[in-house]
Amino acid sequence: MGKVKGPRSCTDADRRLGELIRLRRNERKMSQEELGAACGVSFQQIQKLEKAVNRVSVARLQQIAAALDTPMSFFQPEEMAGHDEMHSILFMDPKFGLRLLRAYAGLDKSVRHGFVELMESVAKGIAAATA
Secondary structure (H helix, E strand, C coil): CCCCCCCCCCCHHHHHHHHHHHHHHHHCCCCHHHHHHHHCCCHHHHHHHHCCCCCCCHHHHHHHHHHCCCCHHHHCHHHHHCCHHHHHHHHHCHHHHHHHHHHHHCCCHHHHHHHHHHHHHHHHHHHHHHC
8 A cells, every 4th residue: 555645744845845945055155064054953854854755844944045145035945836847947957058058158149049949840850750
């Protein structure tokens, strides 16, 4: 029989929150040890929060946000819900995803538009070739 989830079990929102913490920590080039020290906890605790083994309290999230110099709004569930595609890009390969998004953000608006059209065209061609 499967394990019954209790009221304190981690949810998809907890997993997304952990991913966002890890993403921002990596973006700030901060280790789990450094973040833990800034929040007064061990690196193992940060690891558990990032992996959604443990849930993140609001007080702990405030400490994490301050240590990462990040507004609390970055971690808001309504902010996370609308960015599933962005999260897919970032979390399939976090280092490459960040590089891709940073490079894209640095492009002129007209170049970004052309780039997206090119990528869509390439994706359609690949899909047609494999169908």
